[in-house]
Amino acid sequence: NAGVTQTPKFRVLKTGQSMTLLCAQDMNHEYMYWYRQDPGMGLRLIHYSVGEGTTAKGEVPDGYNVSRLKKQNFLLGLESAAPSQTSVYFCASSEHPGTSNRNEQFFGPGTRLTVL
């Protein structure tokens, strides 16, 4: 099993450009999450999904959109990138909290995004 994979691993954008980050998991997890990690701050939740076709806002959703058309994929879109979105982005997945007493989150390797 590959676990959680993210593409791309690195990307440099100019202000105003758009891009999509792809997260894929092969563990049949219901829940998927997008986080950003910035220096001196904890991971912050951008958006999450509790199942195929559903998405919800997290702590810092502005400037991002997401889609979960297939259970195994969770896409994060930046429609018009800004320098404030320079960050490392992590995707994670987990089982439904109600069905697992471990509820461990499995993380992807991260995407380092720089917006100039």
Added chain:
Amino acid sequence: KNEVEQSPQNLTAQEGEFITINCSYSVGISALHWLQQHPGGGIVSLFMLSSGKKKHGRLIATINIQEKHSSLHITASHPRDSAVYICAVRIYNTDKLIFGTGTRLQVFP
């Protein structure tokens, strides 16, 4: 004030030393997670706790729900334990985690 506070922020140790990293939180939780972030950036889950104590190899995690406090202990530390250790709490009755800012541990031979 952050809802999840970790201490210390940075920690250096000699190989073999006993390490303690602390996490305090100010919200109602259903579970607490300890994560390890390697120097290369990858994040792995170490423990999930809702009460008591868990042990895995040289790692021990404890939680005191009444005091809203958890500790991560590393016995007989080794240079390969050098990483950032992150505490995260699952807010009661939600699907969301709130993360601490992490403790950077360096273990020297």
